[in-house]
Amino acid sequence: MTADEQALKEIASLREMLASAPRPVGWDNRRARLDEVGTFWPVADDIAYESVECGAVSGEWSIAPGSDPAKVLLYFHGGGYCSGSIKSHRRLVTEAGRNAGMRTLAIDYRRAPEHPFPAQHEDALSAWSFLIRQGIEPKHIALGGDSAGGNLALSLVNRLQEAGKPLPACAWLVSPWTDLTMSGSSLAVKEAIDPIIHAAYLEELASAYVPAAMDRSDPLISPLFLNFNGFPPILIQVGSAEALLSDATRLAEAVGMADVDVRLEVWPHMIHAWPVWNAGLEDGRKALVSAAAFINSVMR
Template sequence: MGDAQEQLDLTEIDAIRAMLASRPRPVGWDERRARLDEVGSSWPVADDIRCEAVSFDGLAGEWSLAPGSDTDKVLLFFHGGGDCSGSIKSHRRMVTEAGRAMGMRTLAVGYRRAPEHPFPAQHEDALAAWRFLAGQGIVPDRIVVGGDSAGGNLSLSLAGRLRAAGERLPRCLWLVSPWTDLSMSGPTLSSKDATDPIIHRTYLEELASAYVPRSVDRRDPLISALFADLSGFPPMLIQVGSAETLLSDATRLAEAAGAADVKLRLEIWPHMIHAWPVWNAQLSAGRRALRSAGDFVRDQLLPS
């Protein structure tokens, strides 16, 4: 990356940091959900994107399609928010531009959230979304499963459930700033605490306590995908920012996947914060990350 591009990235990410710090951190689930919806939708979806609401198994979903995209290929996307917040609205700009970069339709899923709906509700909803795509005639080889933060963890867990059932897996996985270790043993939770404006240990602990029943071990592979047997998993792209407390969740996942002979690409983006592609409208590094994800996905979907 050239000096001019790096300076632009710093200027732009500082503006995003300022926006995030412009108001006190919200308190309570309703305030947190509203705040994430607000900051995530600060910039609207591009005018040429077509969105269409859909429902299945009592869940809300949203199709999106950019001009020239292939309707027979789908990005199945699970939003972040610690399993407690986040929504189709908060991640709409990220999802729709990812679909453009990948040249495919997207299906964003409004899965149930804790604490009203703790584990395993989110996993049941992810599987329902997978079944819905099958009912639409979309074959697994034409499906990319992806998500950011908790949505990345949910993507991995869905692949694990499908593998355990002997079912065909998605063609590849796209994981942005994945939260893969709910036992919170990653070293960057401490070393990056001062640089991460969003994610801190106390916040994660509150999220995990709301999501995981006390009777369930947080190192259970369905809860923390870092501890899963990843052998046989599809190729994965892991993207994470260098300024994240969850950096080691991503790097340790890459190490575990590599040791299991999973084809993968790990990208660590300098100066970027948690789930930075959410703000791609005003963040050139977010747009570049989406283009990189598009290149990765297109390579995986090429005929063998």
């Protein structure tokens, strides 16, 4: 079996699992479903993790055997700002830390609609400030995030830069949701093959997250429109079968136009945030290996 055939076989099994129950209705049901599918494969037995209060926001430390506790991957989970949790992304975060050989800190930021913008941004800054108070040097911190978490990671870099503070070593973004105006062409082109993300669903998420008076093209909401001058190196990973493909490719272009080191990986056949299911997807595991190599190449 070729690598391409193996990828197709594995992604078909994942699609079957995701389609095994009707799409949930209501925030509580959606959150429960994402936690359910995110934990389909458990965390490895050798991972040590513990809850921690990071100032105003809760988080979770994790570390694999042999990892360097002085280096940290600060991770923001996806879920459209309305769902997702430390639990749903624990396997992704802990295996990312294992591959990169460093501790991870996953953040339980507040979710919309109960807590609309800018609550999530405030929580991200609280988590960053917590790490600095712990004596972790910014050059030893990598930011990570998938989907809305990728949006949040970019926004945190921008906020630190505008405050004149030292920036993290790099940012690793998986399937980032960068344009809440929903102007990307892949939203229509990939609508029929993306099992998770659809334009109507994104509109519902954006309406819950963004205050009605705010313009969704504001860079604080849609970091695709940020000024990326001076940003640290960025790795963007996206699947070819996802509706947010254009959010990733346009982001790579915008970052590159600002003369920032940016690397774009488009993974054939992969769906939104596929490394979440790395235990069952070889391409999920390979994506984490690639991310680790990127992080370690820029973190000295």
